[in-house]
Amino acid sequence: MKKIEFSNVSLTYDDDGTVYNALNQMNFSVEQGEFVSIIGSSGCGKSSTLSILAGLREPTEGQYLIDGKVSHGTGRNRGVVFQHYSLFPWMRADENIAFGIKQAFPETTDKEAADIAKEYLEKVGLAGFGKKYPYQLSGGMQQRTAIARTLAMQPEILLLDEPFGAIDARNRILLQDLLLEVLGKEKEKKTIVFVTHDVDEAILLSDRILFMDKKRILEEFEVPFSRPRKREEIFQSRDYINLRQSLLSCFFSGIQEKIGGEEVVL
């Protein structure tokens, strides 16, 4: 059975009389344990797709299924990491994580939640930073904490909305590696939908890449690398160069159409 299935999902919204079409008859599915990236230029509808999956928006038409059942609203089976650090500023890093744990597993005692929080902070390389408030942490550290909080809530489906979009290049690499490492260690393999506009990031992390444009999915690419993956090996392989080329040409054909079909010289 498919873990996630989008069937003819459309999303329109009304902004003071102007009707926007955010998604147009979207169809795609994700297998259990699969890591799928949705890639596309800004405004293509990739974030709208994720917010529907997260349950923050309801499709105007069509429906989406999780584990074969029509899904509405938010749910404990899904965890989201946003681009903007979404920690609660009034809770320390460890409290943010423990709070998430207590919400997902109400029977957990405070002591247990604190212990698990500490464990997850170590996993994301923030041992010793638990007592800091978010404002005392750098952007990268806040995002690590947010990832730790989401993982600690143990969702079956992980939704990542450009989680490294606001992070500087060096920290982005560290965080990508962290994600590969942490997910590699998880006993039960999670189903992941990852939204990004970074081609390299998508290739490095995912099993399959969906290219979105004009409010729907236009192309699909299988990523041919086995796991565990090593950044250096992948970036030197022939497969990587070919895949990257096909993905980039998707982007460019979109750009060509937008500027009137003329040749794009880079």
Added chain:
Amino acid sequence: MTTAALEEKKRFSFSWPAVQWFIPHVLFAVLLALIFTPGADDSTPHGAFLAVLGISEAALLINRKSRALTDIMTILYLLFIAWEFGTTKADSVNLLLYPSPAKVFAIFASDWHKILDGIRSSMYLLGVGFTLALVLGVLLGILTGSVARLRDSLLPLAKVISPIPPIIYTPYAVAVLPTFEIASIFVIFSSIFWQIYIQTALSVSGIDKKLLDSAKTMNLSAPAMFFHVLWPYCLPNIMKTLPISVANAFMVLTAAEMIGATSGLGYFVRYYADFADYTRVISGIIIIGIVVSVLNYGIAELERKVVRWH
């Protein structure tokens, strides 16, 4: 800058602090000399006044390095000297209307029981009214702020009602409500409630959408959403309005007490004003000043303790 000018500047900035630390102690000595010089009011025991001065001087000696305290004491001693001189050494002053500092401070010693009762009574009314306003203001404010329909209907109404100074309807409330206690609690409540309610509603309606989305995707229960997200989100804004709210409430309370109470600090002042006992009136005013300052200090400390995430 020439060497001479530099030298001058250096000397200036080096010689000034020494004098500065010295001034209040000289003024203290002048004040003592004035007190023990025979004058118009030698019958009043000076014990309480001297005790106040002794405590101030001791505080200054302990915090010798505090520039702010040094300046404050300089100003305070100057005021005391003016007061002492004006009332006891200048012949033309009517001691009934302008009591000497010794007389006023003696009241603290002789009437401490009444004063404490007054503080207790006022604090009780303030506490009840304040707690009610805080709890209801936050609850209704969060509800109003999170439901668009309530926000669009109730906030405009609140903005019309809230600017009416509660002092205006104090006499009516005292007349209509069954007991004075209920009337003054009501008046205190209305002087604080609107500010907290409007502030909370506005905070909640302006909450960062990303934070809200994040909270939603965490599937928070309604109580968790209320106590762990919305309430702490509003708390800093609410804390900012508290000093003004409490000052307003205290003003309204003392005004109410002057109308119909049989206890409290406002009552203390009005009661003795009726007997033209202006010594007690002034000591009552000083006590009210001290109480308000202590309250404000307490609120500032509370804010520092409670809001630690900025």
